[in-house]
Amino acid sequence: MFRTHSFVLLALMALLVLTQCTSAPDRSTKDPAEAVDVADQELSLTEEKSAGDWLQEADAAANEVEQHSALIRAANAFQNEHQWQQAAAILSQLAPKKITHHSQKYYRLAKARWAAEQKVWAKVIEELEDVATQFNQREFRVLSLQLLSQAAYQQQDYWQSLVWQVDAQRFAEQRNTDTVWSIARRIKQSELPQQRPNDLALAGWWRLVDYHHQAMTHPDSLTSFLNQWQQSFPNHDAATLVDIWLEPPLKPSESELEAEQAPPEPTLAVLLPLSGRYKQQGQAVRDGVIARTGEMKNLRVVFIDSEASDIESQQKQISELSPVGIIGPLLKDKVAAWSAQPITGIPQVYLNQIDDEAAQNSLTNVFFALSPESEAQQAAQKINQQFPSSKSALVITADGSSGRRMVDAFTSSWENEQAEQPTISYFSEREDMKTTVERSLGLTDSQQRIRAVKIAAGKIIVDEQERSRRDISAIYLPGNLQQTRLLKPFIDVSVSPFAEPIPVYASSATHELRNRLGDSDLNGIIFSDVPWLIESSGKNILLSQWLELRNGWGLSLARLTAMGYDSVSLIQRLEMMNRMPGLVWSGLSGELHIDNSVVQRKLIWATFSKGEITLAKEADNAGSRYR
Structure with missing residues (x-):
């Protein structure tokens, strides 16, 4: 150097x-x-x-x-x-x-x-x-x-x-x-x-990818697809990979075969907090698991209370079940303990995420979390896609650890090279909101300029209409419903009447049980959430049944139910989704794919519009110039 x-x-x-x-x-x-x-x-x-x-x-x-x-x-x-x-x-x-x-x-x-x-x-x-x-x-x-x-x-x-x-x-x-x-x-x-491409080498890769996508509907068909691929492309460069994927598991010894009188019924072990402080959260996930496994045949589900015994006892109990997969635990400290000493050879979906990157390097285990930070990242990407011009974004949030984490996630995903970095504005108390909005949108500076001109002009009449900033393409409010409800009117009155309205985006924290069918006070707000709570919101039979069954529970618990439902589908497809990040599963909690042993969720966007919730219109996406 x-x-x-x-x-x-x-x-x-x-x-x-x-x-x-x-x-x-x-x-x-x-x-x-x-x-x-x-x-x-x-x-x-x-x-x-x-x-x-x-x-x-x-x-x-x-x-x-x-x-x-x-x-x-x-x-x-x-x-x-x-x-x-x-x-x-x-x-x-x-x-x-x-x-x-x-x-x-x-x-x-x-x-x-x-x-x-x-x-x-x-x-x-x-x-x-x-x-x-x-x-x-x-x-x-x-x-x-x-x-x-x-x-x-x-x-x-x-x-x-x-x-x-x-x-x-x-x-x-x-x-x-x-x-x-x-x-x-x-x-x-x-x-x-x-x-299929005409070129034989490229055709082999095309078919291999295509077979994986086809197998997402019926995971058990992947082995048959790979065998067909071997017959069609015996001399292809990828043949060595397919050979490895098709290697049979180790055969049991003769003594083990004698001990097995009959093949055991496939069992799914689910480890959740079913007692203690987080009992409701555990029950919400359990509801989702039961709903999904109820649609399947020949699968036994065993629920284990993660708060009732230590990890050694839980692992011993699960090992005796010889399950086809493990779902859980849910709490972060339990996930950290389990990921440090997992049961090898059994697929496991942890229902939280830890910071240990070394643990996130497995073909049989994945981390599945409903992370608020991922919503902020998707908001940045959404605004980049919607407004690829040279304008920037404004983030307004409470000054606290949660708000700062959301800001960090938003700014880390800001990829618009043509635009300035997002402007970040924090407020400490409810009384600060109006001042924060006016300062962030440039009204405070505009008022000072008007005052200076009036003083210089003496008795001459000057235009007293404040002018808001023109370099903001969108505003993101990552706070809760109460904060968004208070900030929205200040934003509406702070944007100049002769300027284009500034789109306002929010997180799923804005969407609660009381406004799940609409909210006229939030008209125009665009927010992200899991598909289960947005699509066909008034006609969703499963959601309606769950809300009736769990009377008094909120949408935050409903999102956990969607997570539990999807975790069963992930267990079925874990090996191939871990192998291939391009595989996507459309679940209740979002479009799911697995990258580096972490489940990534793509949420959908909806709008509070005229007292109801409607799906937000997607921007025209040109995509790649080569497709």
Whole structure:
């Protein structure tokens, strides 16, 4: 790694040599189309000469064409040495008109490599998409295709990323199946082309992904699908992966077989707090488990009170049941204890999340939590999608640990590179709300300006209408219903009457039992929540039955019931969903997928509108330009 002064010195040296080269009066200035690029035949990613050597050759070049060829090679050498700023200094001074047709592709590759270093993925695709196939050298073909694949992956266009990566593998010295699968496993069903590709290698990956998506409806069919895949693609690169997935479990010993008089009934063990302080929460999850397993056949469910005994006793009891899966525990301290010493070989859905990343690296265990922070993250993503312009967002919340966690989650997911970072405003007490809103929307500053103008104008009449900020695209209120109900009127009156209304977003904390069918006081508020409480809210038979059964319970407990219902579906699909993050299950608690052993939930958005709740209209999403 270069020291700072050495770094600057080399960059200046590159620019100095370049300036000297381009200003030499005694050199030929042949048209690039007529000149011969003698360096093109030898260009390599593993240059024997150093960048300094190539700078000297550029200085001694007979004409500008040869000079530019040498400078491109110098930039290439700098990039190979990870001296990106020096390479960028050279590239910024090159004149495309002085570069031959042969060297154009190397020039554009160098610019794409710099764009990838800066994580400007759209620029990588722009530079390489139409030149990748022009490289005859294997190393350059592989590099350009891998850069394209990486750029598409970073833009979450996984199918196109797979296409480029499969193409890159054809030219690689050694094929890397794990790299290809790391892309293929993220392809969602909606992203998969409807028609099988003609290319055999790509068709094998397409079919493998397609079979996993088909098996989501009937998880037991996956083995049959994989066997069919083996027959169709016996020599495919992915065959080794499929062989591993189809490896049978260890066979029981003869003594174990003799001990088993008859195959036991499939059992699901559910570990919940059914007594103590969190009894209601445990019962709510249990309601969901019972509702889901009641729709299934030949499955026995055993509930265990996590508060009635220690973990050793619970594990012994569960081991004796030989369950097909374990759901729970629910409380975070219990989850931490269980994840530190799990029962190996049995799929388990923990109903909370812990901070220990080491524990979140299992193919049989996942963490499923109804995290408020995930709602704030989705709100940031929703606003980015809805308003991709240069405006920013405003977050107004109570100054407390909960509010600050929501703010941290929101800002960490703010991905709008064109916009300023979100403005954050905290209030301490109810009395501070009006002042906080007026200050956040710029009314306080506007009032001061008006006062100053009136004083300067004397008796001259001036416009006294305050003007709110115009650089706010949306407002997010992550607080509870009471806070949102108090803040909304202040926001309405603080936005200038001649300005466009500012959309206001909120979390599921705004949606409670008393307003689940609508709330005229919150007209216009857009909020996120689990599908079970939004879709067909007035005609949802299961929800209506649950609310009648659990009279007096709130929607926070109903969300736990949805979680319990979905946890059973996750247990059935745990292995393949853990293997493939692109698999999505539409559950009562959201669209679910598993990434790094954590269940990710995509909520839906609804609007309080004219005394009722309606699904929010989705913004037009162009998606990937390659689909």
